[in-house]
Amino acid sequence: MPIKYIPEKQIWVITTDLTDYVIGVDAEGILQHVYWGGKQPLLLDYMDLPKSIEHPGGGPIGPHRDEIMPWGGLRFTEPGIKLTFSDHIRDLHLIYDRHELLNSDQLVIYLKDTLKPLTVKLNYKVIKEYDLIERYVEIVNEGTEGLQIEQLMGAIWHLPVYPEYRLTYLAGLSRGETQVRTEWIQEGKKVLESRHGRTSHQFNPWFAIDFGQTTEEYGDVYFGAIAFSGNWKIVIEKTPYQTLQVATGFNDFDFGWTLKPGEILRSPICIGGFTAKGFGEASRQMHRYQKKYILRNGHKVRKVMYNSWYATEFDVTEEGQRRLAEQAAKLGVELFVVDDGWFGARDHDRAGLGDWFPNKRKFPKGLHPLIQHVKSLGMDFGIWVEPEMVNRDSDLYRSHPDWVYRFPGRRNTEQRNQLVLNLSRPDVEEYIFSMLDDLLSNHEIDYIKWDMNRSFSEPGWPEAPPEHHKEIWVRHVLGVYRILERLQRKHPHVAFESCSGGGARIDLGIMRYIDNVWPSDNTDPFDRLFIQEGYTYAYNTKAMLCWVTDVPDENNLRTTTLKYRFHSAMIGSLGIGLNLNKCSELELQECKKYIRQYKEIRPIIQDGDLYRILSPRSSYGAAFQYVSPDRSRSVLFVFRHRQQFRHPFPPIQLRGLDPEAVYLCRQLGIKRSGTSLMTRGISLDLRGDYASELIVFEKDINY
Template structure:
């Protein structure tokens, strides 16, 4: 059984395929974490279940390993829950009350304050095959008075008894997202967070902890990812007694709210896991979890063309029709019109918020283009940015009170736009109404939902002030409500999450989004680093990658078309270049790559990813995708630059069947046969020369 209660020892064990997670109730009623790692016998952990005292300055060391606890008494660590009661008491004394097994894979531990009828239900849902546990909490206000929630975290994870602790996470900025970083945790706190209103490009709510010796293929790794698309916080705190506790949830900054009598608040889900198979196995567990449990559908990503780089705001029906014809010639399956199709949208200075089709650009309506695209055998998609508004728009002139603003302040314009206060019911209804109208009137099969600014001046007009709620939280809840309702009404429409690149990607929005735009930087070399960092936490099945121009406008770098396609074929393939200027030779080459991608797409999007080599460590990167049946592998390898003459490199492949024979085809060369044992232990010999060279290798089992 995944969940066991040992009554004699007062211990709970959550058991996955490869791990044990153990906690119990000590003599003081504290829910104390005992162990998390490779399998053990939980019944033999009883001796750990004791209160600990060091001195009057550290009177309750066992509280450093609480499963979930409130701020009160002798707790000085980052609190899981901090509240203020109506009578001014700010002390919270949570203790164990009961447990309830919901199913064989889910248990709820109920905690209660020692005096007030405030209850906290700590939920654990086990996903045994993936060595993962989903956690969240519900807070019930049983008082006759309101309670102010100052801070509420989704979960507390504890890692104990390591000689050293190393934390791995990602950082970045616009056009440079998902850059991997590692840091040794000394005593104190390491805080990852966003205060910008969305998940953010500067950090992402995912972490990994190891002893400093884990690598891609081996070593014990503890990890977690939070599902929240607004302000969030993850705190890794190492105590002087050698524990590390990781607390994560909605950021408490400027986010207190009132829980009325009888109300219940549910936190986001914070999933955590353990593996002894290194960072590679960590990623594969997270990828399969997302594919099987998080994402709304299991559809394979369609090859799309987006017209932004070809036209920017100079959208015309004839120009789009010409691009659509070229895209269809390449084998594209979905044609997407980006910004510039609506309102008086001739630049980024006006029109945002006026979601009607521009009659000058589309004199016969949008149907003319949609019918043309469909006639070419493609689906039609549109770009929208529903949460933002230009001051120069009919919407803002009609409803200036709908934007975030403080009464005595002028709102900051970023990208010449302000942000709508989606937490207001009338704004939520406006967005839901125009999106429903758009998707009802037109045969649209894809929506790219963008958000090109952070939240600033998070206030409302004085007459609308709500001192009881958090605008930061309401914005996200209403966003989820809108996406949920649109998905229910229009199940044939697929959605992409985008926020100035990869600033809104997390396990919260991915419960509604089919795919994600991970960066506005489409330089194929930069993308290797961005995509690699992204893959540590998120599945390639949601990762959209475009082939764009060379030389690239961002870096001025020139790259072969083969390199650009190989880089973009490692997730969902898109094309964003101005293909009307491509030569016949380039179009023919691109068509061959699109056809090839469609053949290998199931392996790329549904298979297991193995990061064989990284440009962080050498001048060669290599990535292997295995089909779930282990009968086919796709390998992409990239050379940064050649030094000191030619060199044959051996790529050590992973997770093949040792005794099986495989046909190996390198690019368009003649296939040859190698056994799995040879490919894994001696390796596959490849020769790459020059600068920015790449190869795609197909490996198929013969028996």
């Protein structure tokens, strides 16, 4: 059983294939964290709760720590719950009441306040095969008066007491998202967060902590993520007593939630895991978990996409899109997506958002002729929308100026000439659903690229009672989730992409509703190696869209070969953004060759295991290897940044192969054992700046 209860000690042991997570009730009825780490051999190893040691004048030392950390009493670390009752009492005293075991892999522990009619439900779900635990918290108001929730975390994670801790996280900016950062954790708080109303470009809701010696392949690492697409917060807090806790959940900045009698507020789901096999295995556990349990249509192949944005920008016409579609089909593209510029008065970014009907000048007979033409070429048809935004110059805004977030009397700040629609309002949510439902019901659309290009500002909701004003940060996100869920129930064949000015909405919350994510608006293939590396620390490559675009690149004015650009994009789900009208016949034939090659190796990349052999942060270059689930095939991508003094590229030691098998590599003309490839490795004659190779290894069935 994944969850074992020891009634005489009131201890729960949550067991995965390789780890144990243990909690228990102390003598005062308080739920305490006991242990998290590698599996222990016997239940008796957990029969006693760790003892708290009192420091003179300083409070408890050691692993005697609350599992949810309600604010009250002598608790001074980041709280998991903070609220105010109607009589202005502001602390909680939660004690164990009862528990339930559901479906053998789910545990619910009920805590009750000793004074107020309030229940807190701690929910745990075991993802046994991937050594992960899902956690979330529910607050239930069982009284007759409302209360105000000021902070709600989905999990408080406690790590073993250790002298030193090291943090790894993902930071960045627009067009430079998910950069890997590491630092030693000192006493105090390190806060990772979003206040943008979306996941954000600046930080991603994922973390990993080790004890300073962990590498890609070896060492203990604790890691976790938040499944929420709005304002989130991760607080890593080290005390002077060498204890460390990580609080994950809603961001309490400008947040408040009025919980009426009988109502329930649920935190985001928070995911945590432990492995003794380094950062690489931590990532692979998350990737497998996402593809099986989280990612929409995780079992389906992601098709090779063409997107028209870089070829046309806003100059979208039916005839121009037809020509691009014909060229794309010849290359072997499977999905053709019309980007921004097809609707309303959309000749630039200053007008049209909110008016989701085809521009009659650009599409005199509507979208149907283009859609039928694309489908006659053997491709699926997709289209771009940005449903949460509106331009002032639009029919929607002129009809409903009160539908945007705003503070009366204040001038609304615009970003990208647009304002944010208030999805906290039921009428706005219903409008967006109906608009998208009409679009999908009246057209044979197979794919929706859902964009969200700006952060929130002036987050006012004047029509709502004052006690609900600060709820918009959560209500907006839940509205997006509901719209997507309703659309997908009615149009299950339609795939969805999450784009947010690039990678500002990538998290495990949105991933339940989408098939692809767009990691960045930066498509420079060299920059993308860094962005894509960081992305893979937390998220799977199947959903990771990567495009091949024109040179010189608009971000850095860098020129690279078509081969290098394709290899960088083939690391994930391949997309093409080239202006095909300007490609030479030789370039088109080269594109066709790489697309054909990608389709041959796509099952390995999308469904196999990723090994980050050489980080692009190294001085030499980068190497990423994919291994099929049965270990019969492997694909290796190698990139060289630059060459100096004729120095050779370092040998590459492969990973994840069957050590007893013999592998054949036709490109290198070698036949070697898995053991040899993983220890002796291979040497590549990779020369020049921005050079790359793609190498395939296959088991030799004759051995």
